[in-house]
Amino acid sequence: MNRNIPSISKLNNLFLDKELKPSELFEQVYENASFTESILHAHLELFYDEGLENSKKSDERFLKGESIGKLDGIPIAIKDNINVYGYKTTCSSKMLSNYVSPYDATVIGMLKETGSTFTGKTNLDEFAMGSSTENSAYGPTKNPWNPDYVPGGSSGGSAAVVSAGSAVASLGSDTGGSIRQPASFCGVVGFKPTYGTVSRFGLIAFASSLDQIGPITNTVDDARIIFDNIQGYDPKDATSIKPEYTEPKNKKLKIGIIKELMQEGVSEDSQNEVNKVTQLLENSGHEVVETSLPLTEMALSVYYLIAPAECSANLSRFDGVRFGLREPASGSYEMMNKTRAVGFGEEVKKRILLGTYALSAGYFDEYYGRALKVRSKIISDFQKAFDDFDFLISPTTPSPAFKFGEKTENPLEMYLSDLCTIPANLAGLPAISIPTGLSDNNMPLSIQLMGKPCSDYSLLDLAESIEDMVSFNHLPKMTKGDK
Amino acid sequence: MSLKPTIGMETHVELDTESKMFCSCKVVETDEPNISLCPTCLGLPGALPVPNKKAIEYIVMLSLGANCSITKEGMFHRKNYFYPDLPKNYQISQFDFPVGVEGSLEIVIEDSLHTVAIERVHMEEDTGKSIHLGSGRIDSATSTLLDFNRSGVPLVEVVTKPIISSAKMAVAYIEELRQLVIDLGISKGKLEKGNLRFDANISVAEEGSDELGVKVEIKNMNSLKSLEKAIDYEILRQTKMVQDKESIIQETRHWDENKQVTLSMRTKEGSADYRYFSDPDLPNMVINEEFIEISQNQIKETPEKKRKTLLDTGLSLSDSNYLDKGQRWLYELYLSTVKETFDCKSTFNFLTGELQGQMRKAEISELPQWVNSEKLAGLINLFENNEVSFTSAKDILAKLLIEDIDPKSFASDNNLIQSSDNDEIKTLVTSVINENQDIVERLENPEDKLVGFLVGQVMKSSESKVNPGSVKEVLLKELFG
C-alpha cells in the first residue's frame, strides 16, 4: 500500500493526464482502509459499492474530457454527524444506531456536485463531545502514529483516515477545536472556517453558535480546495453569511503570539513549535510580536457554559418518539426518560445536565447570561487585537497526543486539551492547525493560526507559506512502507 | 367579604400562510396524517429553522391592528419542555422581545364600549396533534398517535393584561380578536378548526384589593360557549373556596365539556421551568420602518374601523357590533342599502331579521346575484312609505329571493299597493262604525284598546289594501272629531 497520497491538485493532474483513474485511486484508498481499519477503527461505515460506482463515473468524465473540477474523483470521508441521504448518521451514539438520514446536509449536496466520492462515515466522540474519540459508543479510534495514543477529538476518525491514507481528505466539525486538535494529534492539516461561511444545515448540532464544518487534509492547498467547494451562503441556514473575504493590507505581515497560550499549562514541546515558526516567519520578512489577550484564560469557562447550554436544547429532540432508539415503557414521559438514559453516554449526559442547570430558573444570570457577556468581551478583545495584527499564532494544543485513559478521570483534564482552540470558536474566527514537527516520542506537533472573520483565504495563504518553510513530510509509523 | 374575579386571556392564532413558520412545508388542512413534513418541522437531527417573512408581516399587522408598538429589534427564544407532539422538545417562541407590546382592543358588551389592554403579541410555532387511543376516555389511553402536519404552523400568541372582569367580557374580547384576524386576512379564524385557541388565567380577590389572587389557568375550551361556562364555573369554584377558607393552588385545569367542570390536569408536562434562551440558530430580527409600512399598507379593514363606519350611519352600538361581527356581505349590503333608505334602524331590522330569516328558511347561504342593495332599498322604502304592508313586503322579499323582480312593479302588478286615499278609507270607516255601534258606544278615549279592534275591522274589510296608519287617523277623526 502507499500511504503517501499526492495532493488533490496533483491527483487532478494525474487524472487529466490519464496516468491514474479515479476508480484506481478509490481502490487504493479502500485498500489502505481495509489494511488499517481493524487497528484504527476510524471509519464507522465504508461506502464501497456506491463509492466505486461514483469513481467510475468520474473515470468516464475524465475519459470524455468532461471532468467537473479539482474534486472530481477525489475520495472524501465524512464525519458521522453530517447527514448523507440513505446512510446511517449515528453521531457515534447508541441513540442513533439505526438512524438512516432521509436528507443530505448542504455540504454533502455541494460535494456531490463536485464529482467527489465518499469513502464512508468516520468515528467521533458521541455527538462531537470530547477530545479523544474515546467517547464513541462504537469504540475509540486509534492514532495512526501510535495506536496507544488517542487521535484527538471529536473528529478523531476524520483526522485518522487522512493520516492513514484511507481517504484523501475528510470533513470534520469544530465546536471547540474538534477539527484542529485531532488534526494536530494525527499530523495533518485541520481548518475551521469563519463561523457562517459553511452551512450547518444537516450537521447534527452540538452547540449551534460555535459549530462549524471544515476540512481535514494532507496539505493546506487541499484544505483550500475543499473549503472553496463547501463555503457559501445557504438560505437553509439562518446563521449563514455572504462573506466578503479580506486580504491583508501589506505583503509584510504583522503576526501576534498570544502570550496567554505560551505559558504554564502549555508544554515546552508545543511552545517550541511556535518559536520555530516565528523564526521562520521573521526570516522571511514578517513581523512577529507577543501580544496579550488576557480573557483568553476565561475562554474555557465561557465555553463550558455556552456549549452545554446550547447542547441541552439541541439534544432534546433525541427522545425515542420519531426516530432512533426507543426503550419500552408504559407512558411517554417514562419512555423518553429511559430512552435518553440508555441512549446517551456519560459525557453527553454530563453536558446536557450542566447546560440544563446553567439555563435553569435562578441560575441563568449567574451562569449562561454571564458567560454570554464574557464572550462579548472576548470577541471585542479579538477585534482590538486584529486592529494591530493581521494574524495570531499559538500552539494548537497544550501538548501532543496523549494515551488512552490518560485524561478520562477528571473532566477538566480532558477539557483543558481544547484550551488553545476554543477562543476561535467563541469569536467565530477562522483558524487552522498545520503539522510542524515531531515530539521526542515521534508524535506530531503543530501550530495554530487565527485570522479575523472572513480572512479565510489569506489565512490559508499564510499557512501554506509556513507549510513550505517547515516541509513536514513525516508519515505515521504504523502505516509507513508497503503492505 | 365581596370577591371580584380577574381574568387574563392567552390566545393562539394560527396564521393563514402558504408555508410553515420555519420551513417551506405547505400548511395543509387534511385528515391524512404526516404528509407535509420535512427535517425541520419533524425535528430531525441537523435541520435548521428559517422564518417565514409573510408570517412576520402578519404578526406586525395584528400588532398594529391591536394598537401595539412594534419591537424593532427582537429575537426568537427556545422554550424548553418535553412533550411527544413537540418534535424538538423546545418550541421556538419569543420571550423578552415580542413583536408587539402594550396595545389595546376596543370591545362591545351589549350597549357599552370597553377596552382590553394587550400586554404582548408574539410569534411562535405550533405543535403536532396527539390522538389518545384507548377506551375513549382521555385518562385511560393505551397509546397516543401523533400527526405532525400541524407542527411548525405559524402561531401568534396574544396575551391580555389581567383586567377582564367577567366571562361575558372574555367572550366579547375573543369575538373582537377573531374579527380582527379575519378582517386583516391573516387567519381563517375558525374556532371549530382550532384556528383560534384560548386559555384563561383566572383569580379571585377581595374587592378593592390591589393584589391579585392565586392564578389558575384553564385550558381546552374550544368554543365561546365553553369559554363562558368554564370561566363562570371557575369563578364560582374559587369564590366558594375562598369563602370556605380553603387555599387555591396555582395550577392548570382543563375544562371537561361532558361534566361541565374544570379538572386539575395532573400531567408531568407542568414543570414550569422553560429555560428560555435566545435561539442560537436565529440571529436577531430587525423590523424596520419600511417593513412596518409594508405591513401597515396591507391593513384594509379592522373591526374597530368597521364599527365606526356603522355608528356613523346612525346605528346603535349593539346593532353596529352585530353587523361588525357578522358576515362580510351583510355588512357591505347594509352600508350600500342604508345609503338609499336613509333609515338605519329599519334597514338593519329588515336585513338582519327578514332577509337573514328567509335565507335561513330557504337554506341559501348566498344571495342570488340579482338581489342588490337597490332592490332591497326599494322594498324597504315601499313599506316604510306605507305603500305596502309589512306582510306584503315579506311576500315580495320571498319572491325576490327566487326570481328577478322589481319590488315596486311587482307590488302594483299584484295589487299589493296600499291605498292612502282618504275618501275610500272614509267609506270603509263609516260602514265599520255603523256595523259596530255597540263597541263605539263603549269607547271612552282615543287610547282605548277597542280603537285597535275597529282599525283591524277596517283593514279586514279592505283585504289589507289600505294603509293602517291612515285608517286610524280617519277613524279617530270620525269618532272624536
Place this chain on the structure above:
Amino acid sequence: MTKDFNIDDISNLASIHLEEKEKLKLQKDLEIVLEHVDALKNIDVKDEKIDIHPLSKVLELREDESTPSLSHEDAMKNSPETKDGHFVVPPSIE
C-alpha cells in the same frame, strides 16, 4: 453555590433517568466543572451587552413559498412504531 445543585431536579428537567451510581459520578464531575467556571464571577460584565453569535448578522426572512416535503415514507421510515400513518408512542396522558 454547589450546595444548591440538585441532580434529581436537573435530570428531571433534562428528562434523563439516572441510576444512583451514575448520579454520584455526575454530581462529582459537575461540581468540578462548576467550580472551575466560577472564575467568571471575577469578570466585570456590568455594562456588557449579550452576544448570541460571534458575528453580528441580521436575520434574513424566507419568502412564503412552499416546496415539496419529505415523502410520507421517508418521514416515517425511522419511526420506532407506526399505525395508520401516525407515529405511535405510549400514552402521553396518564
